[in-house]
Amino acid sequence: MNRAIVHMDLDTFFVSCERLNHSELNGIPLIIGGGDRGVVASCSYEARKFGVRSAMPIRMALRLCPDAKVVKGDYENFSKMSHLVTEVIQDKVPLMEKASIDEFYLDLTGMDKFFGCYQWTKEIASAVKNETGLPISFALSNNKTVSKIGTGESKPEGKFQIRETEIQPFLNPLSVKKIPMVGDKTFQLLSRIGVRTIHTLSEMPVLVLQQMIGANGKELWKKANGIDENPVVPYSEKKSISSERTFATDSIDVLEIKRLISGMAEKLAYQLRQEKWLTSTVVIKIRYSNFDTETKQHKIAYTSADHTLSRVALELFNKVYTRRMRIRLVGLRFTDLVHGNHQMNLFEDTEEQMSLYQTMDYLKNRFGKDALGRASGYDFGK
Template sequence: MNRAIVHMDLDTFFVSCERVRHSELIGKPVIIGGGDRGVVASCSYETRYFGVRSAMPMKMALRLCPEARVIRGDMDWYTKMSHEVTEIIQEKVPVMEKASVDEFYLDLSGMDQFFGCYQWTREIARSVMKNTGLPISFALSGNKTVSKIGTGEAKPVGQLEIREDLVQPFLNPLSVRKIPMVGNATFQLLSRIGVRKIQTLSEMPVEVLQKLIGKNGTELWKKANGIDDSPVTQYAERKSISTEHTFSEDTMDVENMQSLLSGMVEQLCFQLRKEKWLASVVTVKIRYANFDTETKQMKIPYTAVDHTISRYVQELFKKLYTRRMRLRMVGVKCSGLVHGQHQMNLFEDTEELISLYQAMDRMKMRFGKDAVRRAGGIP
């Protein structure tokens, strides 16, 4: 049976969310981001015409497009809209993977016998736009890589079907940058040997790519040839990471417990960023000396940043620990996970703070997770 894999992507998601509730922004240049020292979280196509891009410093973006309307952003609202789209898609397809807050993979294999897969996907896209007001693009092909590249070419508000016999003609003229796993460093490396188009890459001997790039050479060659057997993984809110600490002696030292919780959050957030997860639910758990166990949880905007999640954890702990009784254990869990690259709160954080997180993560990756610690997280 031929596979039928769809990639769906909400166009300029943050901007589109703002336009749902502020229709006067439609057709206008819009930038979502922080203050003068912040960076661009999202931007409309009208600003991209002037060269504005995501993650660009705000000062540079406003020099390129001074007429742009700047909005600080509201992750609570964007998270709510993301959940609404997820529910609409999830109830209409057999298998759905939520790849990030604004993109989805659908496996419609075998549905051709009931209803054409392309027509079915168009109906889903129409339903999303009708019920949420958000524009969405999609591409249908035999695997995730080709569909994701196809969606990028179809935007904005585009719909594309790439049949098996048309995969290579579709891929060949495109830049190797279009392949999902090709970052700037890989692109520069390939460019130095004259490889800029996917066709050139696909025709290279795989052994040469292995020597040039290493273990990822084979995978890159496969993608350039439209080969990708990776499955669509069913999305489930149950995905979580957690940690618990049992005290050697039962304690009522609140200050020590708050420091411990901060340290636990720091470790969890590093794991989230390392594995490219964003959390939308935080849970705090405590166990009293008499073994009574209580938990409280809170839905939060998608994030993987220590200081943001720590704020919610401390708030939950204060609400939870209400008895004048010793505790034997505390725990923190991050759940409602989706993969995503929005690893910083781009609406609040400065370039300096983002750089600090990235530098700390690099040190932890190289020397171990305890190589750098926040002083406030050490009891």
């Protein structure tokens, strides 16, 4: 049986959410992001005409489009709307994967005998628009890669079906950058040998690709040839991740406890990025020597950046530790998670910080998660 895989993507999700609540933002170049040294989290199609793109420094975006309006964004509302869309889709399909805060994969294999998969998907897209007010695009094909590329080519509010016999003619003329796993470095590497279109890439020998880019070479070749066996993973929302430490001897060493909290925040944030989660709530817990337990939490913009999470955790510790008593246990928890592809907070962090995190994660992945860390999380006196 041929698979029927749909990719659905909310069009300029953050922009659309803001425009639902602020109609005066309709039709103008709009940038969602934060601060002069921040980066673009999302931008409207009006801004994209001037060359503005996600992850671009705000300053550069405003040089390209001086008339753009910059809005920080209501992150709690983004989460609320994402959950609402999830409920609408999940209620109507047998199998759904939430790939990010605004992306979904649906497996409709076998549903064509009931209603027709393409017509079914159009009904789902219409339900999303009617019940949430948010525009959404989709593409239907026989695997996740082709469907995702198809959605990108169909926006805004696109409806696209790519049948099996149409896959290679559809893919061939496109840039290799359209393949989801191809980043800037891989694109530059391929460009240097004249490989710029998917058609050229699809005809390269697999062994040559493996020699050039390693183990992912075969996977890249398969995607260029429209082959992707990856299943749609059933959606389940992870609620939280946490870490606790019970001291062998009750402690009143505040500096040591703060170092421990910083270390916890860094390791948990690394776990968030590896598993592609973002958190919006930080919770600190302490247990005194008499077993009294106190917690305090704080809502933040969605992030997986440990410098932000560590700062908030330490601020919460200063607020919750009000008795001058020894501490038996300290714990840190990140909750209200959303599953996303961002590896850090695009709303507030700078381009330099983004590069730092990418480098740190690369080194941790290669040499182990304890290979390096922030000085604040280590006790050099021991």
